[in-house]
Amino acid sequence: xxxxxxxxxxxxxxxxxxxxxxxxxxxxxxxxxxxxxxxxxxxxxxxxxxxxxxxxxxxxxxxxxxxxxxxxxxxxxxxxxxxxxxxxxxxxxxxxxxxxxxxxxxxxxxxxxxxxxxxxxxxxxxxxxxxxxxxxxxxxxxxxxxxxxxxxxxxxxxxxxxxxxxxxxxxxxxxxxxxxxxxxxxxxxxxxxxxxxxxxxxxxxxxxxxxxxxxxxxxxxxxxxxxxxxxxxxxxxxxxxxxxxxxxxxxxxxxxxxxxxxxxxxxxxxxxxxxxxxxxxxxxxxxxxxxxxxxxxxxxxxxxxxxxxxxxxxxxxxxxxxxxxxxxxxxxxxxxxxxxxxxxxxxxx
Amino acid sequence: xxxxxxxxxxxxxxxxxxxxxxxxxxxxxxxxxxxxxxxxxxxxxxxxxxxxxxxxxxxxxxxxxxxxxxxxxxxxxxxxxxxxxxxxxxxxxxxxxxxxxxxxxxxxxxxxxxxxxxxxxxxxxxxxxxxxxxxxxxxxxxxxxxxxxxxxxxxxxxxxxxxxxxxxxxxxxxxxxxxxxxxxxxxxxxxxxxxxxxxxxxxxxxxxxxxxxxxxxxxxxxxxxxxxxxxxxxxxxxxxxxxxxxxxxxxxxxxxxxxxxxxxxxxxxxxxxxxxxxxxxxxxxxxxxxxxxxxxxxxxxxxxxxxxxxxxxxxxxxxxxxxxxxxxxxxxxxxxxxxxxxxxxxxxx
Numbered sequence: 001x002x003x004x005x006x007x008x009x010x011x012x013x014x015x016x017x018x019x020x021x022x023x024x025x026x027x028x029x030x031x032x033x034x035x036x037x038x039x040x041x042x043x044x045x046x047x048x049x050x051x052x053x054x055x056x057x058x059x060x061x062x063x064x065x066x067x068x069x070x071x072x073x074x075x076x077x078x079x080x081x082x083x084x085x086x087x088x089x090x091x092x093x094x095x096x097x098x099x100x101x102x103x104x105x106x107x108x109x110x111x112x113x114x115x116x117x118x119x120x121x122x123x124x125x126x127x128x129x130x131x132x133x134x135x136x137x138x139x140x141x142x143x144x145x146x147x148x149x150x151x152x153x154x155x156x157x158x159x160x161x162x163x164x165x166x167x168x169x170x171x172x173x174x175x176x177x178x179x180x181x182x183x184x185x186x187x188x189x190x191x192x193x194x195x196x197x198x199x200x201x202x203x204x205x206x207x208x209x210x211x212x213x214x215x216x217x218x219x220x221x222x223x224x225x226x227x228x229x230x231x232x233x234x235x236x237x238x239x240x241x242x243x244x245x246x247x248x249x250x251x252x253x254x255x256x257x258x259x260x261x262x263x264x265x266x267x268x269x270x271x272x273x274x275x276x277x278x279x280x281x282x283x284x285x286x287x288x289x290x291x292x293x294x295x296x297x298x299x300x301x302x303x304x305x306x307x308x309x310x311x312x313x314x315x316x317x318x319x320x321x322x323x324x325x326x327x328x329x330x331x332x333x334x335x336x337x338x339x340x341x342x343x344x345x346x347x348x349x
Numbered sequence: 350x351x352x353x354x355x356x357x358x359x360x361x362x363x364x365x366x367x368x369x370x371x372x373x374x375x376x377x378x379x380x381x382x383x384x385x386x387x388x389x390x391x392x393x394x395x396x397x398x399x400x401x402x403x404x405x406x407x408x409x410x411x412x413x414x415x416x417x418x419x420x421x422x423x424x425x426x427x428x429x430x431x432x433x434x435x436x437x438x439x440x441x442x443x444x445x446x447x448x449x450x451x452x453x454x455x456x457x458x459x460x461x462x463x464x465x466x467x468x469x470x471x472x473x474x475x476x477x478x479x480x481x482x483x484x485x486x487x488x489x490x491x492x493x494x495x496x497x498x499x500x501x502x503x504x505x506x507x508x509x510x511x512x513x514x515x516x517x518x519x520x521x522x523x524x525x526x527x528x529x530x531x532x533x534x535x536x537x538x539x540x541x542x543x544x545x546x547x548x549x550x551x552x553x554x555x556x557x558x559x560x561x562x563x564x565x566x567x568x569x570x571x572x573x574x575x576x577x578x579x580x581x582x583x584x585x586x587x588x589x590x591x592x593x594x595x596x597x598x599x600x601x602x603x604x605x606x607x608x609x610x611x612x613x614x615x616x617x618x619x620x621x622x623x624x625x626x627x628x629x630x631x632x633x634x635x636x637x638x639x640x641x642x643x644x645x646x647x648x649x650x651x652x653x654x655x656x657x658x659x660x661x662x663x664x665x666x667x668x669x670x671x672x673x674x675x676x677x678x679x680x681x682x683x684x685x686x687x688x689x690x691x692x693x694x695x696x697x698x
């Protein structure tokens with residue numbers, strides 16, 4: 001793995017660590033293109049689905065000029081879904097970038113830190129024990145489970161000492177395996193739990209109302225603010241703990257703040273949409289070749305790339321087996337697995 | 350070759366001590382296996398003394414006893430023994446092959462492939478007897494995928510592990526898709542399969558998988574010399590005239606066959622393959638061909654004991670054995686990671 005970390009380090013050096021002028025201007029065209037693509041995919045997300053609506057009708061419906069069934073579909077179902085997709089995607093993308101920054105590990109992501117599995121286990125236990133049956137009621141259990149698993153995984157990773165991507169990935173995966181098998185065991189205990197939980201566990205944006213988003217939105221925004229605040233310091237962290245210390249960066253405090261940001265962001269994402277894999281892993285890898293390794297650009301870049309990826313997957317899931325639809329969590333896992341295989345080829349020469 | 354070099358260096362008294370220790374462990378393991386087997390045959394809703402149970406096993410005594418023992422208890426116990434032995438040896442081979450204490454069929458994608466094979470056959474409405482065949486085929490298919498993705502002028506260890514994670518993720522997504530799409534009662538039996546259970550095995554399955562397992566174990570013991578040479582590191586092994594990539598592929602294939610056979614019999618039981626090599630190393634020190642056999646014995650004891658816990662000690666009915674092995678395996682894993690992390694230099698952050 002040495003060539004990997006050194007490549008990351010050189011990338012950051014080129015992108016200037018702390019104290020070197022911040023040249024964002026060069027990247028403005030790329031950022032604008034990203035925002036344009038995001039607007040386009042949001043429009044498509046409003047227009048496409050089991051019942052496709054022309055874009056002009058979408059515009060009319062949004063501004064309240066149109067009535068009828070099409071307008072109702074757009075404002076009642078697709079608008080909340082798109083808004084939730086934007087929020088969840090942004091949270092996952094930024095969480096991925098920060099997780100990879102604080103662990104200095106290109107394979108770190110909310111999923112490999114066990115966050116999704118922890119949330120899944122907590123929700124299934126809640127469904128079993130408290131007989132819940134509405135995604136709005138799962139929110140806080142998912143959040144708590146995600147936080148618990150993330151804290152456990154991060155304490156393990158920190159004890160593992162310096163960067164070893166393979167060990168962290170394997171360790172997180174095994175933690176996930178434990179939680180997943182407990183989840184299955186609880187689901188097998190009664191039929192009702194199985195029936196309720198399997199749909200939530202697939203990870204989906206459909207059938208969520210904005211009422212699911214509001215309670216976690218403050219936490220999500222807080223996470224975003226913390227992530228943006230620590231992003232300059234992540235550049236110094238990429239040089240290694242000792243060098244960062246020498247540059248006067250409070251390494252432990254930055255890592256703690258970054259960890260809190262990851263938990264807040266990924267926890268709120270999973271609470272709203274259920275476990276969705278690979279967005280957090282893929283977004284930073286998509287942005288890095290375009291904007292470079294400077295975290296001051298990488299984190300905002302992921303803020304755009306995350307929702308772009310999530311909404312694209314969601315729209316794709318709606319189109320492949322029309323008039324039915326694939327859960328977005330399943331689409332991202334199918335698309336993400338080859339990506340991980342490609343990364344593995346690149347990382348381990 | 351290596352064992353000769355090793356033995357030349359060790360004094361004869363140390364060698365004798367080691368051999369005595371292995372013998373002691375092996376006889377303890379056999380006694381434990383026999384004791385667990387008699388517990389498995391005698392306990393249940395209809396208790397009977399051990400002598401009666403053993404007579405009933407060979408077809409003597411009360412026809413009711415014979416029915417219970419021969420048709421229900423014995424196949425289940427022997428299925429656990431065969432599957433446990435396969436998992437133990439497979440885990441041993443994989444961990445030495447990858448020089449990684451966390452490598453196991455669980456993270457290599459083999460169990461994911463077996464789950465997918467079994468679940469697709471459940472989806473296709475195939476009869477109960479065909480499902481193990483599906484699991485076997487799925488496990489082998491995942492190994493093929495792994496080979497295709499990871500092959501690039503040789504098989505590098507890191508790439509293989511990371512690709513295994515990717516394959517596992519993709520296959521898990523496919524299983525998840527089927528479980529979400531199933532009607533509720535099929536989803537339950539599919540979930541039961543993917544967590545690992547030896548409930549309701551028949552003699553046909555036990556004999557079929559058991560025969561194949563014995564053959565695969567024999568091949569593993571024959572290939573053990575190559576494994577021992579690979580332990581020296583790629584450069585030394587190459588200098589000794591071993592084609593490292595070919596040897597690694599052969600061993601990988603055998604390990605995958607062992608794990609797939611186990612999965613065909615017991616489903617993808619987690620953590621047995623992970624924990625057994627560590628137990629054996631702790632008990633007998635440096636790996637030899639005998640300790641490989643001991644790994645099989647330990648795996649059998651572990652899985653049979655876990656299955657007895659599921660059947661008789663837990664208050665809830667119908668739990669899969671995989672949930673127990675995962676619960677026992679989790680603290681084990683934590684201990685492992687903590688112990689491993691000690692020598693690593695930790696920065697004074």
